[in-house]
Amino acid sequence: MTLVDKDIIAKKRTGRQSRNQIFKWLFFLCTMFGLAVLILLIADTLMDGWSRLNLDFLTNFNSSRAESAGFFGAIVGSLWLMLVTTPVAIVLSVGTALYLEEYAPKNKFTEFIKINISNLAGVPSVVFGLLGLAMFVRALALGNSVLAAGLTLALMILPVIVVASQEAIRAVPASVREASIGMGATKWQTVSRIILPAAIPGIITGIILAISRAIGETAPLVVIGVPTTLLVTPSSVFDSFQAMPMQIYSWVKMPNEEFQYIAAAGIIVLLVILLLMNSVAIFIRNKFTNRY
């Protein structure tokens, strides 16, 4: 007398195996769907923008005449913007993450702060734009300058980097921490010599993601009132500036159909700059990872 009926098992086997295959292909299709849409999008943009993508486009300022409209002011402006956003965001968020993970007492208040920082990561960017408008543009009277927009974007990406850094810091094993403390090292020595070097790849990954989001972000710039028709590049962080996503947005809104192709060319440039920045960051990250 056996409890396991071999016949039933044999009968069910084909069903199990085919279901196994079905799910494999289902998940493959899910992956392909996203990929296909993305490729379609890029192909469409390339086809639209390719004809406009030339040296004139990269070196001319914007113009109301489609044939001479260029991207130069926006490219330079966006780089200025990142020059403010990146250092401010890195210093503030890595500092915050280190405090929360290494120094803060483990109590309800710290928990409360941690939960709210994660929540901040989900706040819509337009809300950060309003905050920037009220605080930096108006209250601190910075106007629609590089500094005001840069600080706004820095605040916007802060929670993303904080959360990524926290996770990277938490992933450093406690045993290594104990080893350092047990040698008579101070907290700061342990943090600077052991924890940060071990956590840096994870932190840099968070920074890459955050900066990529910041450089393509449009809503806060619209709220702050970044201009689209300047004919100068900023010479200091207190100057007004143009930005790539903002410029693209303004071209898309133009009634003249010719500007749609210009916008597509702008998107290509934005994507290329984004990919370049990411590759540099990935290169830096891998260099650190190999060392540890």
Added chain:
Amino acid sequence: MAELKTKIKQNTQEQSVEKSPIIQEEKEVVFQSKNFNLWYGDNHALQDINLTFHENDINAIIGPSGCGKSTFVKSLNRMTELVPIVRTEGDIDFRGDDIFKSGMSVEELRTRVGMVFQKPNPFPKSIYDNVAYGPRVHGIKKKAVLDQIVEKSLRSASIWDEVKDRLTDNAYGLSGGQQQRICIARALAVEPEVILMDEPTSALDPISTTKIEDLMQELKKDYSIIIVTHNMQQAARVSDRTSFFYQGYVVESDDTNVIFENPSDKRTEDYVSGRFG
């Protein structure tokens, strides 16, 4: 004056749990705990611990899991303070100074009292940087001095010959037993007076274990060693003195041969003969 001191020492020893027939007076006391108590939150993990450890002894601490032996050893260099809910009462004197007194620098204490952990925990750095970590933390920057310290420490930990040609390799590439000896070398590099070992061989194979046990015999000439071990044979093999912990108390503390051959407490006898634990 010195004689008077030893007299007093002997007297206090007679009154305490310890009752060693062996002459201890030539050896200086390094650690002495007096009615030491420790709580993890509400859990009274260590209760009235009175123990004395002498210079150049290997002191084994044995007992079943959860008896507080690791906690006690980690109290000696105040590593238990890394756990926020820990509360202590009573004293632990290191060379006559209370380690909990307000003027005591934990950094100095942990420099003079080195520690080797249960799992080998090298830093994800080169072998050289691992061993040089302690000296560098304490401000030694000269390459020539560091080179000497690294070589001396690796020699003391009997691993120099195995790694001398690849000091710049990552320490993670070594075997578990080698990693643990790197960790010992790292602890020796700051020239501590005492080395605490928290089950240093529990993650290692028998050959590596033997190597580390042999190494301990070498090290005791210059250092005092306090070792927590799960392995009773190890305690019997390597130690001069053994303390048996049970449920947060010290049941018995004596010369190792007394504990293993002629224990005075029934529980000690049951434990060392393998009837429980």
